[in-house]
Every structure is written in structure tokens, then in C-alpha cells.
Amino acid sequence: MKIVGHRKEKELIKKLLDKNYDSLSLLFEGKDCIGKKLFALYTARAYLCEKKEGFGCGECKDCRLVNNTISNIYEGTNLTPHYNIKLIQSESREIKIDQIREIIEFLQLKSEKGKVVIIEKAENMNIESSNALLKTLEEPPSNSLIILTTSNQAKLLPTILSRLKKIKFRNLSDEEIREILTLKGVNEEKLDNLIKIADGSLCLPLIILENENLYRYAKDISNLIINPKHPEGIFSLANSFENLEVQQAVLVFDIIYNLLSKALISGNINPDMFEMFIKEYKLARDALLKGVKKKLILLGFYFRLTDEVKRWKQF
Numbered sequence: 001m002k003i004v005g006h007r008k009e010k011e012l013i014k015k016l017l018d019k020n021y022d023s024l025s026l027l028f029e030g031k032d033c034i035g036k037k038l039f040a041l042y043t044a045r046a047y048l049c050e051k052k053e054g055f056g057c058g059e060c061k062d063c064r065l066v067n068n069t070i071s072n073i074y075e076g077t078n079l080t081p082h083y084n085i086k087l088i089q090s091e092s093r094e095i096k097i098d099q100i101r102e103i104i105e106f107l108q109l110k111s112e113k114g115k116v117v118i119i120e121k122a123e124n125m126n127i128e129s130s131n132a133l134l135k136t137l138e139e140p141p142s143n144s145l146i147i148l149t150t151s152n153q154a155k156l157l158p159t160i161l162s163r164l165k166k167i168k169f170r171n172l173s174d175e176e177i178r179e180i181l182t183l184k185g186v187n188e189e190k191l192d193n194l195i196k197i198a199d200g201s202l203c204l205p206l207i208i209l210e211n212e213n214l215y216r217y218a219k220d221i222s223n224l225i226i227n228p229k230h231p232e233g234i235f236s237l238a239n240s241f242e243n244l245e246v247q248q249a250v251l252v253f254d255i256i257y258n259l260l261s262k263a264l265i266s267g268n269i270n271p272d273m274f275e276m277f278i279k280e281y282k283l284a285r286d287a288l289l290k291g292v293k294k295k296l297i298l299l300g301f302y303f304r305l306t307d308e309v310k311r312w313k314q315f
């Protein structure tokens with residue numbers, strides 16, 4: 001796994017590490033799916049490297065063990081990981097106090113080497129977890145590096161935020177997204193469409209790679225919105241839409257959102273129309289999650305919205 005992009009963030013982190021603080025607590029803040037966790041792991045490598053070269057020399061014992069940790073996480077290998085790194089991966093689940101206690105104990109264990117703790121999606125910490133962590137951040141053990149990643153810092157306690165050095169991660173550029181997807185072996189024909197809906201992050205492209213039919217639905221629906229001369233196509237789409245899982249149906253709406261954002265930028269729809277779409281998009285999303293019949297949601301969404309488009313284009 002190689003890190004792509006984030007050159008400025010890299011320089012900033014390296015500068016902080018070079019100051020050789022006794023302990024360092026960082027917050028990596030930015031959109032989901034832009035590489036913050038991988039960056040945190042490379043920062044751990046830089047911190048633990050015996051030679052302290054760049055983001056790790058890649059060859060010393062510590063670097064090799066961190067490489068194992070990275071490969072276990074991203075490639076599903078089962079190699080000996082670095083014993084001085086603890087990572088809490090939370091996905092969408094709550095981070096419980098027991099998980100925080102575990103890392104506190106880990107930080108208190110005696111060790112000649114530095115220790116690294118990474119908490120992914122720190123916004124998922126509940127109030128007890130946050131308070132427990134706060135105590136550690138107030139008096140971090142010497143020779144420790146603590147990294148929290150988040151896409152929503154407003155959900156973190158202000159007292160926690162004030163104890164972290166914040167690194168703002170920018171969105172990925174289209175070229176960086178192209179490079180990462182190419183490294184993942186995505187073929188040339190698919191790249192352009194995936195980049196079109198990416199919006200600075202890999203979340204949607206990665207989901208779409210696993211569910212290509214969803215992209216086709218979203219594209220067909222968006223085309224019928226932008227150009228509603230022959231709206232009858234929506235009926236057969238609505239029949240297929242009914243057979244999707246709820247989460248897949250929500251995803252179709254999210255992809256339409258990205259496609260219409262692009263249409264707005266290129267002038268194919270106007271801002272009023274986009275505003276109307278946002279309203280309908282929220283209603284449709286809520287209705288889907290409440291279990292309303294998917295077919296009805298799509299038809300209602302479509303006809304209310306296209307009435308607006310027709311008015312705008314004066315059909």
C-alpha cells in the first residue's frame with residue numbers, strides 16, 4: 001500500500017515529528033475514504049523507524065513490522081504486526097469505554113520503544129470513552145504518539161480538540177483518485193465514470209466497483225431528470241428499483257446527488273432545480289429508511305422534480 005497525494009499534510013507531519021516531542025497527540029481531519037488511516041499508519045512508521053528517515057526507511061526491523069501491520073489491514077495477510085501499535089477501527093460502530101481502557105493500559109506498559117495509538121473515526125466515541133481518553137490526553141505518557149482520525153470534528157469534545165494538533169486533510173484530486181484506482185487494478189474504461197462521481201473521496205467509487213448495477217440505475221435516472229422529454233422510462237426503472245435492498249436504494253440516490261452536482265457545475269441544471277432536488281433527495285432518503293415502498297418513492301421523487309425541470313426548460 002502506498003500513500004498517494006497529501007503532499008502538504010506529509011510535510012506538516014514530518015516537521016512535527018522532527019521536533020522530537022516527548023509525546024505527541026494529533027488529529028487527522030478530513031472527508032472519509034481519502035487515506036487518513038493509512039497516513040496514520042505511515043506516521044507510526046516514521047515515528048518508530050530506527051533510522052528516522054522520512055516516513056520510515058522501510059528496511060529496519062520496526063519499519064518491516066509496521067509494513068506487516070499495514071499489509072494485514074489492507075491486504076488481509078496474517079503477518080507478525082508491530083507490537084507497539086494499537087489501532088481502534090470503528091467503522092460505524094460506537095467506540096466503547098473498554099476499547100479506550102485497553103489503549104490506556106497499553107500506553108502505561110513499560111517499553112524502551114515509543115508507542116503509537118490510532119483511533120479511527122474518533123467521532124464514534126461515546127461520552128464515557130471521550131472522558132476516559134481526555135484524561136490520557138491531559139497527561140500523555142512519555143514516548144507516545146496518539147492519532148485520532150475523523151470526518152466530523154464537531155462531534156468531538158472541545159476539551160479533546162484543544163489537546164490535539166490538527167492536520168487538515170484535503171480532498172483527493174481527480175488525478176490522485178485516478179492513480180489510486182489504477183493501482184487497485186481498475187480498468188481504463190471504468191475510470192472516467194468513477195472519477196466523475198468521486199467528489200474528492202474514494203467512498204462512492206469503491207462501493208460502485210462492488211455494485212456496478214447501482215451506478216447504471218443512478219445514471220439512467222439522472223439522465224431522465226436532466227432531459228425529461230420521454231419520462232416513461234422511469235416506470236421500468238422503478239420496477240427494478242423495488243427489488244433493491246434499502247441500503248442499495250439509498251446509495252442510488254447518493255450517486256444521483258453526485259451526478260447532479262456535476263450537472264450543476266456544467267450548467268445542465270440550474271441552481272433552483274438543484275435546490276429542489278436536494279429537498280426531494282432528503283425526503284426520498286428518509287422515506288427509504290422508514291420502509292416506504294421503493295417504487296412509490298422513486299416515482300414521486302421523479303415526477304415532482306421533473307415538473308420543475310419542465311417549467312424551467314419551458315417544455
Ligand SMILES: [Zn+2]
Nearest residue numbers: 049057060063
Ligand atoms: Zn526504518
